[in-house]
Amino acid sequence: MQTLLKFRYFFIFCFLFSCADTPKKNNELETSDTSNTEVEKLTENKNKVILFFGDSLTAGYGLELEEAFPALIQNRLDSLNLNYTTLNSGLSGETTAGGLNRLNWVLNQKVDIFILELGANDGLRGIPLDQTRSNLQSIIDLVKKKNSNTKIILAGMQIPPNMGPEYTKEFRKIFPDLAAKNKIPLIPFLLENVAGIPNLNLEDGIHPTAEGHQIVMENVWKALEGIVK
Template identity: 45%
Template structure:
């Protein structure tokens, strides 16, 4: 009889332990560990998907590529066609919500096309990066190059903004957002500037390793959202 009592006592303790564990899990905030990492593509028409269906735009294609590589992410399209760095800075706070963990900053092409002062572009990008970092958002800065017809002095000064800023602010850098895209009807639209769906795929392929570094760096300090 004593053996049966011992058996039932042990069984009761195991049941009690299991119930306690379930209660602890039930008491955790929903999604505390399961939320995907949220990345915002914060830029202009190059990342907004100018004249492309939403599913072919850079944020959507990047999200698909990252998920295919096993990353639990959500990529938001926080880009606006025509934006300069001044416009991007002005809308930064309301464009990126509290759910954002990381940001790909792709701005400056419209500054260069308009020949805006290099110091203005640099100051705006610096302010954007610093404000994002103050909010705990990890940054990948996507570089841009000035059109060569703006003159060698302007082009050299503009191109240097991105590597200089990445070093001074200690953020990740992808040197040139349009790297590796041949100017052809298959990859670039008739305007000679904006990528086609095939061009977007090449952008995603090129930037993917840098975005994976962004995910890794963001995950290091990421706290669960409850």
């Protein structure tokens, strides 16, 4: 329970200090009375830290924080008696450019494992592919610069063909290309076995339900398990 409270406090702290202008949702307001003392207690935590850095998929849009896949990863770690604390730094509407802008603040604490889940909003908005690739590479570089021992995992993403087949194909290639270039583990497709399945997504057809997040958690765990064990 104490770990879960720390998880919730960090999420809200990240949200309140972000410069993003996305609308607040109910689950982001539940613990908005976070104090500096609570954040200090979090930074004193002696467990190794896994930081999930992403957009609304990481944030658990439309769900309780406990239902989003970072919290489910925490449950898995606890069940295996592994001394890790997961921190949810997902922000709805975030692009790779926005993530790069707020990264320095997020990295003020020590991070042992950094899971990078950004790019979907770039693709949905048709942002030039070279910009998305460059921003993701800059995020990876900055994480390494802050702490060369931090393990980085990159979450692969795919988008609907709205922007045309060529854009869609090249967008999908960004993630395995960057993983290979930087020699970091890749989650081939974060939403594998979830995307396009109506009963595993909310009414918007984009964001997973609680059941969908259970599957997303397993997709993430395949890449994470070998590192934490």
